[in-house]
Amino acid sequence: EVIHLSTSLRSLLLRIGFVERLTLEAEEKAAEDARKFANDIASLRKLAETDPLTNLLNRRAFMEAADDAMRYYQRYGRSIATLVVDIDHFKKINDSFGHLAGDAVLKELALKVRSHSRREDVFARYGGEEFALMLRESASEKSIRCAERCRRAVHGAEFIFNGTPIQVTI
Numbered sequence: 206e207v208i209h210l211s212t213s214l215r216s217l218l219l220r221i222g223f224v225e226r227l228t229l230e231a232e233e234k235a236a237e238d239a240r241k242f243a244n245d246i247a248s249l250r251k252l253a254e255t256d257p258l259t260n261l262l263n264r265r266a267f268m269e270a271a272d273d274a275m276r277y278y279q280r281y282g283r284s285i286a287t288l289v290v291d292i293d294h295f296k297k298i299n300d301s302f303g304h305l306a307g308d309a310v311l312k313e314l315a316l317k318v319r320s321h322s323r324r325e326d327v328f329a330r331y332g333g334e335e336f337a338l339m340l341r342e343s344a345s346e347k348s349i350r351c352a353e354r355c356r357r358a359v360h361g362a363e364f365i366f367n368g369t370p371i372q373v374t375i
Contacts, residue, residue: 256330258308259315267329267337274327274341286348288338290318290355293374295334306366307334310373313364321354 254266262270271287278285292298292314299307311334318336319328327339338355340348356375364371 259312259330261315261319261336262327262329264329264331267327267331267339270327270329271339274339277341283342284344286340286343286345288340288348288352288355289331290314290336290338290375292334298371298373302366302369302371306369306371309366310364310371313362314359314373314375317358317362318355321358322351 254262256263274285277283292310295307295310298310311330315328315330315336318338322328322338323340325341327337327341329337331337338351340351343351359373359375362373364373
């Protein structure tokens with residue numbers, strides 16, 4: 206009887222060990238699947254919120270950030286400003302140099318304006334050749350200076366496409 210009981214107990218312990226290993230493997234797989242799912246969600250969110258040409262936020266993502274900024278402004282009374290950046294005569298650029306040149310101008314302009322704004326400022330492609338730059342904690346004088354810095358940076362820059370200079374102003 207003792208031998209039979211001992212054999213049964215050993216068999217039961219082996220099965221328990223097997224089930225514990227299966228459970229651990231399932232938990233590890235579930236954790237890995239959860240990490241992949243979180244990465245996929247983050248990738249999809251980035252795709253949904255980002256303009257693919259300029260890699261800036263798109264209009265919808267900008268509006269969400271603006272809503273958040275307005276709630277903050279209403280609650281704490283902190284300053285906020287929005288600069289609207291529009292490329293002058295952009296249709297003429299597309300008509301004269303082609304749409305690939307226009308795309309290159311949009312990308313380069315995004316880099317130039319971004320480099321003259323603060324990291325915490327929200328910069329987005331708002332429409333075709335329109336951009337929006339939201340400045341939190343920025344009084345009107347600071348906002349005007351930022352707008353002028355961006356305007357000068359674009360006006361003084363060389364936009365070159367396939368060796369051809371393109372004059373750009375905002």
